[in-house]
Amino acid sequence: MELNRAVAENIKRIRKSKKLSMERTAAIAGVSRSMLGQIERGEANPSVAILGKLAAALKVPAEVLLENDDFETLLLSRELDNKPQRLDGGKAVLRPSFSYDDTTRQETFFLDLYISARYAPEPSVPGCVCHATLLAGTVALNAEGQAFQLLERDALRFAADRPYFFENMTNATARLLLIYQYLK
Secondary structure, eight states: OOHHHHHHHHHHHHHHHTTOOHHHHHHHHTSOHHHHHHHHTTOSOOOHHHHHHHHHHHTSOHHHHHOOOOOOSOOOOOGGGSOOEEEGGGTEEEEEEEEEETTTTEEEEEEEEOTTOEEOOOOOSTTEEEEEEEEESOEEEEETTEEEEEOTTOEEEEETTSOEEEEEOSSSOEEEEEEEEEOO
């Protein structure tokens, strides 16, 4: 949803949930009723100052007025549409599953580790957490200064903003699902 439309709907929804009239909200915020009406209809693009006044009048944090929850739950990602990245001399393949999404603050990848493959990416941005689930094989995972051996269907969550690596421990391909979550 367009941000202007999301702001309009958020203001109107919150105002109504607090049982405030447009007149009363406009008076508390110190804006004209016509301006508030234009904002709620999505016809006016409110300044940061006006958003701050409206947030104070509605007694909500200003970022709540900017929330855009027009999140589409149904989304298909086809393997053929996602270009893989070959790493470690071609012994590791990182394939995006779902690209970064602002609403969920997540992105997902499949990681295939062929025989003797090692995947040691650069640490991510501060506050990033990885949820790694082993789908097939056996993998050594070193994260947060600790060594783990993951067996099929084991899962581990760890800080991805510090050095970590995966290493295939068998004579078969190991496959993982990696979900990166970017905390606020």
